[in-house]
Structures are given as C-alpha cells and as structure tokens.
Amino acid sequence: MINSLEELEALANTKRCNEQNCQEELRVCVGSSCASLGSENLKEILDAAIKENDISDACRVKAVGCNGLCAKAPLISHCNRATKISILYEEVEEADLDELIQSVLNAAPVTHKHCDITQDFFAAQTKIVLENAGIIDPDDIEDYIAHDGYKTLFETLENKLPNEVIEEIKKSGLRGRGGGGFYTGLKWESVAKVQSEQKYIICNGDEGDPGAFMDRALMEADPHRILEGMALAGYACGADKGYIYVRAEYPIAVEKLTRAIKQAKKLGILGENIAHSNFSFNVEIRLGAGAFVCGEATALITSIEGNRGNPRQKPPHLSDYGLFGQPTVLNNVETLANIVPILKRGAQWFKSIGTASSSGTKVFALTGHIQNSGLVEVAMGTTLRTLIYKIGGGIPHGKKFKAIQTGGPSGGCIPESLLDLEVDYESLKKVGSIMGSGGMIVMDEDANMVELARFFMDFCKSESCGKCTPCRVGTVQLTELLDKFVHKKATKKDLELLQNLSHVVKDTSLCGLGQSAPNPVLSTLKYFENEYLEGISND
Amino acid sequence: MQTQLGSSDDRYKLLEKSMKKLGYDKNALIEILHSAQETFGYLDKETLKFIAKRTKSPYSKVYGVATFYHYFRLKPKGLHNAVVCLGTACYIKGADKILTSFEEKFEIKVGATTRDELLSLLSARCVGSCSLAPVVLFDNKPKGNLTTEEAMQKMQEMLND
Ligand SMILES: Cc1cc2nc3c(=O)[nH]c(=O)nc-3n(C[C@H](O)[C@H](O)[C@H](O)COP(=O)(O)O)c2cc1C
Ligand code: FES
Numbered sequence: 001m002i003n004s005l006e007e008l009e010a011l012a013n014t015k016r017c018n019e020q021n022c023q024e025e026l027r028v029c030v031g032s033s034c035a036s037l038g039s040e041n042l043k044e045i046l047d048a049a050i051k052e053n054d055i056s057d058a059c060r061v062k063a064v065g066c067n068g069l070c071a072k073a074p075l076i077s078h079c080n081r082a083t084k085i086s087i088l089y090e091e092v093e094e095a096d097l098d099e100l101i102q103s104v105l106n107a108a109p110v111t112h113k114h115c116d117i118t119q120d121f122f123a124a125q126t127k128i129v130l131e132n133a134g135i136i137d138p139d140d141i142e143d144y145i146a147h148d149g150y151k152t153l154f155e156t157l158e159n160k161l162p163n164e165v166i167e168e169i170k171k172s173g174l175r176g177r178g179g180g181g182f183y184t185g186l187k188w189e190s191v192a193k194v195q196s197e198q199k200y201i202i203c204n205g206d207e208g209d210p211g212a213f214m215d216r217a218l219m220e221a222d223p224h225r226i227l228e229g230m231a232l233a234g235y236a237c238g239a240d241k242g243y244i245y246v247r248a249e250y251p252i253a254v255e256k257l258t259r260a261i262k263q264a265k266k267l268g269i270l271g272e273n274i275a276h277s278n279f280s281f282n283v284e285i286r287l288g289a290g291a292f293v294c295g296e297a298t299a300l301i302t303s304i305e306g307n308r309g310n311p312r313q314k315p316p317h318l319s320d321y322g323l324f325g326q327p328t329v330l331n332n333v334e335t336l337a338n339i340v341p342i343l344k345r346g347a348q349w350f351k352s353i354g355t356a357s358s359s360g361t362k363v364f365a366l367t368g369h370i371q372n373s374g375l376v377e378v379a380m381g382t383t384l385r386t387l388i389y390k391i392g393g394g395i396p397h398g399k400k401f402k403a404i405q406t407g408g409p410s411g412g413c414i415p416e417s418l419l420d421l422e423v424d425y426e427s428l429k430k431v432g433s434i435m436g437s438g439g440m441i442v443m444d445e446d447a448n449m450v451e452l453a454r455f456f457m458d459f460c461k462s463e464s465c466g467k468c469t470p471c472r473v474g475t476v477q478l479t480e481l482l483d484k485f486v487h488k489k490a491t492k493k494d495l496e497l498l499q500n501l502s503h504v505v506k507d508t509s510l511c512g513l514g515q516s517a518p519n520p521v522l523s524t525l526k527y528f529e530n531e532y533l534e535g536i537s538n539d
Numbered sequence: 540m541q542t543q544l545g546s547s548d549d550r551y552k553l554l555e556k557s558m559k560k561l562g563y564d565k566n567a568l569i570e571i572l573h574s575a576q577e578t579f580g581y582l583d584k585e586t587l588k589f590i591a592k593r594t595k596s597p598y599s600k601v602y603g604v605a606t607f608y609h610y611f612r613l614k615p616k617g618l619h620n621a622v623v624c625l626g627t628a629c630y631i632k633g634a635d636k637i638l639t640s641f642e643e644k645f646e647i648k649v650g651a652t653t654r655d656e657l658l659s660l661l662s663a664r665c666v667g668s669c670s671l672a673p674v675v676l677f678d679n680k681p682k683g684n685l686t687t688e689e690a691m692q693k694m695q696e697m698l699n700d
Contacts, residue, residue, distance in 0.1 A: 367627075
C-alpha cells in the first residue's frame with residue numbers, strides 16, 4: 001500500500017535504481033497494428049534469446065504500446081539508458097531478431113530495417129498525450145510510477161483544493177477531445193457546484209468513428225494515465241465513482257484497463273481514502289456492444305444502466321441528471337489523458353501550445369491513401385498540408401491528393417484548396433467539417449466523393465437508434481437518393497431534394513447522430529458538386 | 540458444435556456464476572449478455588429467457604437490449620468465421636470488394652453462415668488497425684494490407700485448416 005507522496009516517490013526511486021544496471025532495453029510494440037503482425041511472437045523469441053545468451057542483467061525486453069508509425073509495423077526500438085540513444089527498427093521479422101540480439105551483445109548496429117527517428121513523421125509532432133506511449137510497459141504500474149505516474153494525483157490531494165484544480169483546468173483552455181470541443185473546466189465546475197451525495201465520472205472510450213483508433217491506442221499504451229485523470233476529475237468534482245465505457249471490439253484495451261485498475265487498487269492508489277486523505281475513488285469498466293449512437297452522452301448513460309442505447313432530449317444536462325439520475329461528468333479518453341500534464345506543468349504552459357481558441361495538442365489517426373499511416377499528435381493549429389505531406393509523407397503511388405475527411409460520419413471532406421487551413425475546432429467548423437474525435441482519412445484522385453457520402457449515410461442509417469423520425473426515416477431516404485447518384489440515375493429534382501432533406505434532418509433530429517449525419521453530404525456537395533452533377537442522368 | 544443439451548448444464552452453471560458475481564443486477568444486463576455470448580457462442584431464446592428470469596426483468600426487455608446492439612448474435616456461428624472490416628479506412632482501400640468476392644464465392648450474404656455451417660461471414664465497423672487497411676479477421680486473427688486475391692487465399696487457408 002502506498003499511503004503518501006513520499007512512499008510513492010520511494011517506490012519510483014527503487015524501480016529506477018533496479019533498472020539502472022540493465023542498460024539496454026528492447027521495446028517491442030504490441031499495440032493493435034503491430035500485434036496483428038505477430039509482434040507478441042517476436043517478443044517471446046527475444047525473451048528466449050536473452051535468456052539463452054544469459055544477458056538478462058544487461059538487457060531486457062519490454063512490451064510497449066503504440067509508437068505511432070503503424071504503417072511500418074511491427075516496430076521494435078532499442079534504447080541504451082546511459083547514452084540515451086534509441087534506434088528504431090521497422091517491419092521487423094523473425095529472421096531479423098538474431099542480428100538484433102547480436103547488435104545488443106556487441107554494439108554492432110543493424111544496418112537494415114532501420115527507421116529514421118529524425119524524419120518529419122516524428123520531428124513535426126508534439127507529444128503530450130502520447131508521451132509515454134511506446135516507452136512504458138502498460139502492464140506494469142511501477143513503470144508508470146517510475147515515469148512520475150500518480151505523482152500529480154498525490155501532490156494534488158496534498159496541496160490543492162478541488163476548486164483550485166478546476167480553476168487550473170479552466171485556465172488551460174482544455175476542450176473536449178470527443179468531438180464537441182466543450183470547455184472541460186466549465187463542465188467540471190457545473191458538476192462540482194451541484195450538491196449531491198453521489199456523483200459520477202465517466203470516461204467515454206466508445207470510439208465510434210469507424211476509421212479512427214486514437215482512444216484505442218491510448219487505452220492500450222498508457223491506461224494508468226487515464227485512471228489518474230479520472231481520479232483527478234473525481235477529486236475536483238466531488239465524485240467517488242468512475243466508469244470507463246469501452247467498446248467490446250477493443251479486447252486488448254479492456255484487458256489493459258482491467259489490469260491497471262487491479263494494480264492501482266492493490267497499491268491503494270484507487271480505493272478508499274487515497275493517500276490518507278478523505279478522498280475515495282473507484283473505477284469500473286463497462287463494455288459497449290457495438291452501437292455508434294452509444295458514444296452520445298445520454299445514450300451512453302442509459303447503456304451503462306443496462307438499457308437499449310436510446311438518447312434523450314437535453315436538458316436536463318448530465319451535470320444535473322446523469323448516470324442513475326446523479327450529477328455526472330462525461331469526458332473522452334484523450335481529454336482525461338490531458339489532465340495530468342496540465343496539472344503537472346501548469347495551465348500557462350498548456351496554453352502556450354496550440355491556437356488562441358484551442359490550446360494543447362490533438363491526436364489524429366491518419367489513414368487512407370497516405371504514405372505514413374498511423375497515429376500522430378500535433379499542436380492545434382498545425383496545417384493540413386503539414387499533416388499530409390510532412391508528417392504523412394504524401395500520397396503513395398504518385399497519385400494526386402483529392403480530399404481529406406475529418407470527423408467521421410459526422411464530419412466533412414476538405415478539398416485541396418483548403419490545405420493550408422490551420423486545424424482547430426473553429427477553423428474546421430468554418431469549412432463545413434468538424435474536429436470530431438480525430439479520424440483523418442486521406443483520399444487520392446481516384447476516390448469517388450458521392451460514394452463516400454453514401455458510405456457514411458448508409459452507416460448512419462444502420463446506426464440510427466430509430467427513436468426520432470427525421471433520423472430514422474431521413475437517413476433511409478437520403479441513402480436511397482445517394483444510391484441514385486452513385487448509379488447515375490438521379491434527376492435534377494433529386495439534387496434539390498437531397499439538399500433540402502439534408503437540412504431537414506440536420507435541423508430536426510433529436511441527437512447529435514441525426515443532426516450531423518448530413519454533414520458528409522453537404523460538404524461534398526459544397527466542394528465536389530460536379531461529381532453529383534455527373535450522377536444526373538440525361539434521359 | 541455443442542449447441543444441444545447434454546453439455547449445456549455446465550454452461551448454464553457458468554452463466555449463473557457470472558450473474559451472481561454481478562449481483563443479478565438489472566443494470567449489468569449488457570455485461571451478463573456479454574458473458575452469456577462468450578459461454579454459448581451466441582444468444583438463443585432459451586438463454587435470454589433464463590437471463591430474464593434470473594434478473595427479474597421482462598423477457599421483452601432482455602430481448603430488446605440483445606437485439607439493439609450489433610455485437611450480440613442471436614444465431615450460432617459457423618465453425619470458422621471471417622470478419623471483414625468495413626470502417627472508413629478499410630472501405631477506402633477496397634474492403635467492399637473483398638466482401639463482395641466472399642459473398643459471391645460462398646453464395647451467402649454478410650451476416651449469414653454457409654449451409655454446411657463451415658463459415659460465417661461477418662462485417663465490423665473498424666477494428667482499430669486502420670493503418671493496415673483493408674483488414675479481415677480470420678477466426679479473430681487480424682490480417683491487413685490485403686488485396687482481394689490475398690484475402691481469398693487466406694480464407695481458403697483458414698477453411699482448409
Ligand atoms: C452520435 C455520437 C457519437 C459520439 N461518439 C463519441 C465517441 O465515440 N467518443 C467520444 O469520446 N465522444 C463521442 N461523442 C461525443 C460525446 O457525446 C460527448 O460529447 C463527449 O464524450 C464528451 O467528452 P469531451 O467533452 O471530453 O469531449 C459522440 C457524440 C455523438 C452525437
Ligand atoms: S477502418 Fe478497418 S480497421 Fe479501422
């Protein structure tokens with residue numbers, strides 16, 4: 001049990017000392033992409049080779065989370081603690097491992113499979129949320145503690161009042177990373193103000209956007225940071241119970257979080273009277289079951305209560321009437337992962353990163369027709385051009401760029417003429433898209449925008465919960481209309497109808513799903529109208 | 540496949556145990572359904588009725604929740620299963636063509652199982668390995684960067700296993 005800040009630091013120091021002797025570290029990424037290419041097997045082979053060569057005192061193998069460059073999976077990095085030099089290897093296969101072990105044994109660098117870590121993909125990023133990803137072992141709470149983990153929580157419990165925490169978060173300008181961009185400090189304050197015996201903190205790990213994996217990577221790579229963020233939210237708002245709602249499709253994330261909670265409980269970092277304070281906090285995991293609408297706040301809550309995930313009208317807001325009717329804070333995974341760095345380094349520091357209206361960084365899942373597909377974290381205000389050409393390495397096969405889709409089924413497509421847009425909540429909204437949770441899908445000249453719009457509408461159609469008519473019926477009608485354009489059988493009247501109906505669905509639907517479902521249609525109509533015109537038949 | 544009685548007693552016991560752990564709590568219905576599906580492979584009427592009785596909920600409620608969520612299956616799966624990811628990243632990279640080629644080859648629609656119960660063809664909304672798009676899960680093992688031909692080849696390998 002750890003009962004105080006001193007004990008926590010003592011544990012961190014012991015861990016650091018124990019590892020001092022072990023100079024070399026081989027970090028094998030076992031995040032989703034690397035794992036699906038057999039990286040766990042690579043780790044086992046390395047483990048065996050270390051034992052066989054009897055060098056376990058000098059070198060250890062560590063399973064770590066996503067390092068970002070998933071396109072080059074599986075990735076293994078070799079770090080020397082003394083020289084602090086780290087070498088990254090890409091697309092590692094079983095056959096390469098011998099040479100890798102040899103290089104550890106006699107410092108002879110492996111010449112091929114070398115991944116340049118000074119390249120723009122890494123250099124142009126700003127890592128705050130992902131600072132531990134690919135470095136710490138998510139299964140080992142002590143590793144997290146050795147990297148100053150839970151120190152912020154313990155310091156806060158000792159030295160700060162709840163309202164001071166809220167003030168700091170407010171000052172930092174942190175906005176919700178789940179899509180809406182609501183100010184986190186204000187959200188916390190509204191719950192803190194309400195008098196209630198029971199309050200809840202919920203972490204939204206539903207990640208419904210079909211083409212995004214930021215939250216998955218975070219939960220898998222650094223689960224303790226999310227728990228620490230939740231506990232801090234609990235302290236600030238006066239809540240002693242937290243839930244993490246995770247998609248059942250993310251079994252590794254569920255496994256990592258479950259283990260993390262267990263370890264934290266065992267050390268008394270979660271539980272009753274944390275660090276002898278009168279603050280108690282417990283966390284439970286709740287599984288989603290594959291319904292996009294359950295990412296929406298009110299639907300998520302009713303789903304945790306064991307019901308069909310139908311959203312309801314707001315108000316009452318969650319701050320007054322949330323989970324089990326109690327005041328509730330709902331935050332996205334990435335939002336909560338920002339709490340520790342803000343409290344550690346201060347609101348001023350956080351504000352100095354990003355743009356005036358959107359401070360800090362944003363993690364994006366860069367996919368589609370792009371060279372360096374993967375997970376990237378950049379300061380708000382980074383241009384799309386930097387993201388696509390500098391970090392992303394451009395479009396493969398010498399093809400031309402056509403559009404980038406942000407915000408998933410609720411977002412829009414942005415054409416080449418707007419590539420110098422500095423990405424933040426406001427700028428994306430201005431051009432008809434949204435920040436969303438961070439999915440960015442790049443499309444080359446061969447992509448068909450009408451088909452893409454149809455794809456998203458079809459998605460919303462099958463994900464509509466059916467409670468309100470505009471969404472239930474409207475998405476079906478819109479899909480059928482888009483079908484006509486795809487098959488080049490539309491009429492001029494259909495184009496008008498498509499536009500009108502899109503606005504009706506947008507304006508009259510009950511929840512965010514329906515209200516934003518027409519966005520992909522409207523934005524492609526705006527920038528790629530000619531493709532719709534081509535779908536109009538002349539006879 | 541072990542869908543018939545006989546072995547079922549044990550599985551009900553297992554389900555009973557996990558319900559007990561959750562305190563037969565109505566609020567934990569989704570957790571209970573997850574563990575039932577894990578135990579039985581799918582959720583049939585009998586199982587749902589059993590859960591309704593034990594949690595003192597109406598059957599309509601349990602059935603309503605089970606059918607709302609895509610993750611729950613009310614029909615048994617085949618011996619093997621292939622899940623084609625139809626998330627945006629995979630779609631852009633031609634996952635729909637892979638799915639169509641499977642549908643044509645095995646003469647079933649997505650969501651169905653072949654008559655010999657050898658293969659269930661399923662789809663998913665993003666399995667979170669978008670950088671490897673297009674992705675297909677063959678018996679839950681993800682394979683990425685597939686062409687339509689490679690996907691078919693992997694499929695045959697799985698079925699011949
Ligand atoms: C249809 C729909 C789906 C959503 N899906 C998610 C999701 O998968 N993850 C998420 O964090 N927020 C999602 N949201 C946003 C949440 O409702 C909520 O605003 C968010 O979790 C609040 O956290 P934040 O303030 O930290 O962003 C969704 C909203 C809608 C309308
Ligand atoms: S879209 Fe297929 S894995 Fe994400």
